[in-house]
Amino acid sequence: MLTIRHLSKTYANGVHALRGIDLDIPQGMFGLLGPNGAGKSSLMRTIATLQDPDQGSIELDGLDLLADKPATRRLLGYLPQEFGVYPKVSAEAMLDHFAVLKGVTARGQRRELVEALLRQVNLWDVRKRKLGTFSGGMRQRFGIAQALIGSPKLVIVDEPTAGLDPEERNRFLNLLAEIGEKVVVILSTHIVADVTDLCPRMAIIGQGQVLLAGEPREAIRSLEGRVWRRSIDKAELDSYRARMTILSTRLAGGRTLLHVLADAPPEPGFEPVAPDLEDVYFGRLRAQATARAA
Structure with a gap:
């Protein structure tokens, strides 16, 4: 040890x-x-x-x-x-x-x-x-x-x-x-x-x-039921950032794929997605950045 x-x-x-x-x-x-x-x-x-x-x-x-x-x-x-x-x-x-x-x-x-x-x-x-x-x-x-x-x-x-x-x-x-x-x-x-x-x-x-x-598995399990996904136009991204906790963004087929952290569907059009370690990672970094900015 x-x-x-x-x-x-x-x-x-x-x-x-x-x-x-x-x-x-x-x-x-x-x-x-x-x-x-x-x-x-x-x-x-x-x-x-x-x-x-x-x-x-x-x-x-x-x-x-x-x-x-x-x-x-x-x-x-x-x-x-x-x-x-x-x-x-x-x-x-x-x-x-x-x-x-x-x-x-x-x-x-x-x-x-x-x-x-x-x-x-x-x-x-x-x-x-x-x-x-x-x-x-x-x-x-x-x-x-x-x-x-x-x-x-x-x-x-x-x-x-x-x-x-x-x-x-x-x-x-x-x-x-x-x-x-x-x-x-x-x-x-x-x-x-x-x-x-x-x-x-x-x-x-x-x-x-x-x-x-x-343990990575435990960290991922802590986000179960709290990660939501939606595809949006890139021009909409700033609007979503202003009102949601965005874990990550990724371009897919010319559109922006969002992963959002929320206890319930943040808005119509979002679907639940199984969390992974990347969601845990970005979530912790964003929480630290928010705490420091407060």
């Missing part, structure tokens, strides 16, 4: 990135949802000991991650949003180098480890290829391979599927799901479908605050 209490961070430019974050993250896949600028990357960097919080604590099975950073880094696997590679180095050579940096100094042990990891992420057949020739999905899978060196207890991946095509995205998410069977995996993303497909537990973050934490 990863336990985060009262975590806050304000940068020198005055940006309040984290505002009293409290989270309990069990073993398995945990989705961290939020828009760009919500504080997800700040939280990930703080957990990964890349920056210090202003206050708060982070513990993993009794280990104070902030007090003992060397110990934290030994049990941590981290794939940041921007993962750079040496383009002219092969996957095998680069992973061998990372293994040395992680303290795997015995040549035979390192060779076995590199082979096992490259096979796990399905890159063994291209191990001699230069990393600069890899597709985006292949680079992300290589990033997971380096994150798994040392059998970490905690794996953090920050926006890992951004820019991947559907096939590579599915392959990468399946890999994460396999890893999450044994360790704590935090998947930080703004792509709601990634969390819906993979994560038994999640949190939504907005403007540095936890807006919701729990």
Whole structure:
């Protein structure tokens, strides 16, 4: 169990990135949802000991991650949003180098480890290829391979599927799901479908605050019977915004499809629709924005 209490961070430019974050993250896949600028990357960097919080604590099975950073880094696997590679180095050579940096100094042990990891992420057949020739999905899978060196207890991946095509995205998410069977995996993303497909537990973050934490299915169930749909002309949208709680809008067939939150049909012409995690996500963000504007 990863336990985060009262975590806050304000940068020198005055940006309040984290505002009293409290989270309990069990073993398995945990989705961290939020828009760009919500504080997800700040939280990930703080957990990964890349920056210090202003206050708060982070513990993993009794280990104070902030007090003992060397110990934290030994049990941590981290794939940041921007993962750079040496383009002219092969996957095998680069992973061998990372293994040395992680303290795997015995040549035979390192060779076995590199082979096992490259096979796990399905890159063994291209191990001699230069990393600069890899597709985006292949680079992300290589990033997971380096994150798994040392059998970490905690794996953090920050926006890992951004820019991947559907096939590579599915392959990468399946890999994460396999890893999450044994360790704590935090998947930080703004792509709601990634969390819906993979994560038994999640949190939504907005403007540095936890807006919701729990099981996606329970969050979706809380909106049952309260989400309504209607297709309108785009020119009517502002009028509807003025008098209804609109969760989301989407263009479909040249018209605008509304999802509206209401306890009863808001007007004639609306039909009930089964809620999904996207409705939960937008609903929480809009509630926060309304509260701040009040």
